[in-house]
Amino acid sequence: MEDSYIYRQVYSEEFHYLFRFKTENQLEYVATVDLIPSLKDSIFYYNVFNFGFYCRQIHTGSDKKIGATIIKIINNLINYDSDNAIIYTCDSSDYKEENRNRLFNIWFNKERAMGVYKFDEDIIMDSCIMHTSLLIHFNNSFYSQIVNMYKEDLAFMRSSK
Amino acid sequence: MFNIKIVNVMKTQTAQDRMKEYIKMHEKKKQTAIDVKNGKYSDLPTKYSKFGR
Numbered sequence: 598m599e600d601s602y603i604y605r606q607v608y609s610e611e612f613h614y615l616f617r618f619k620t621e622n623q624l625e626y627v628a629t630v631d632l633i634p635s636l637k638d639s640i641f642y643y644n645v646f647n648f649g650f651y652c653r654q655i656h657t658g659s660d661k662k663i664g665a666t667i668i669k670i671i672n673n674l675i676n677y678d679s680d681n682a683i684i685y686t687c688d689s690s691d692y693k694e695e696n697r698n699r700l701f702n703i704w705f706n707k708e709r710a711m712g713v714y715k716f717d718e719d720i721i722m723d724s725c726i727m728h729t730s731l732l733i734h735f736n737n738s739f740y741s742q743i744v745n746m747y748k749e750d751l752a753f754m755r756s757s758k
Numbered sequence: 759m760f761n762i763k764i765v766n767v768m769k770t771q772t773a774q775d776r777m778k779e780y781i782k783m784h785e786k787k788k789q790t791a792i793d794v795k796n797g798k799y800s801d802l803p804t805k806y807s808k809f810g811r
Contacts, residue, residue, distance in 0.1 A: 605807065606805050607799065607804050607805060608802055608803050608804075608805050615799060615802070616807075617802075625794075625800060627790075627799050629790060631786075633779070634782070634783075635775065635780070649787050651790060651791050651794040652794070653794050653797060688787060688791050690792070691791070722781070750776050753774075754777050754780065
């Protein structure tokens with residue numbers, strides 16, 4: 598396991614959880630955890646989160662602690678309650694989603710917690726590829742329902758394009 | 759009992775409805791990326807976290 602940065606949860610009315618950390622090079626990272634409105638009537642509404650992370654500055658160079666910190670935030674969310682699951686979508690606002698997706702896969706494979714599985718689905722949106730991943734613990738009480746819902750929804754979105 | 763509830767949910771909310779909301783989430787992500795770059799969350803106070811660190 599790589600060393601990680603100390604991250605803090607910050608007050609936010611906009612997101613379910615908001616985390617922030619600063620790197621040795623003074624880069625500021627924000628990780629957002631949000632509920633998914635389309636699940637509001639399901640019993641796993643408070644357990645399936647939309648996750649994203651963003652850097653305030655333009656990041657150049659390599660810093661292994663950033664990935665370790667991002668995956669640590671995810672691991673802690675899932676370890677806190679194994680019924681929690683994360684849907685991660687790569688930020689595509691700067692058209693660097695391919696690099697971001699490749700990096701995320703490397704980070705996850707290196708730092709993932711025991712029992713956490715990843716499912717990947719890609720769709721095309723706004724003329725760019727949207728890379729998404731579902732991260733879920735094998736002991737999740739709704740494991741098959743959540744995995745099936747994720748796969749079905751993304752398959753539907755692909756077929757609708 | 760839980761399984762019955764899930765089946766009902768999936769019947770009442772169509773995949774099309776869920777797709778619309780995924781698109782909204784996608785738009786929100788784009789806006790969040792802009793907000794982060796503009797420092798919107800830089801000065802928010804920290805709070806005790808049950809998730810450690």
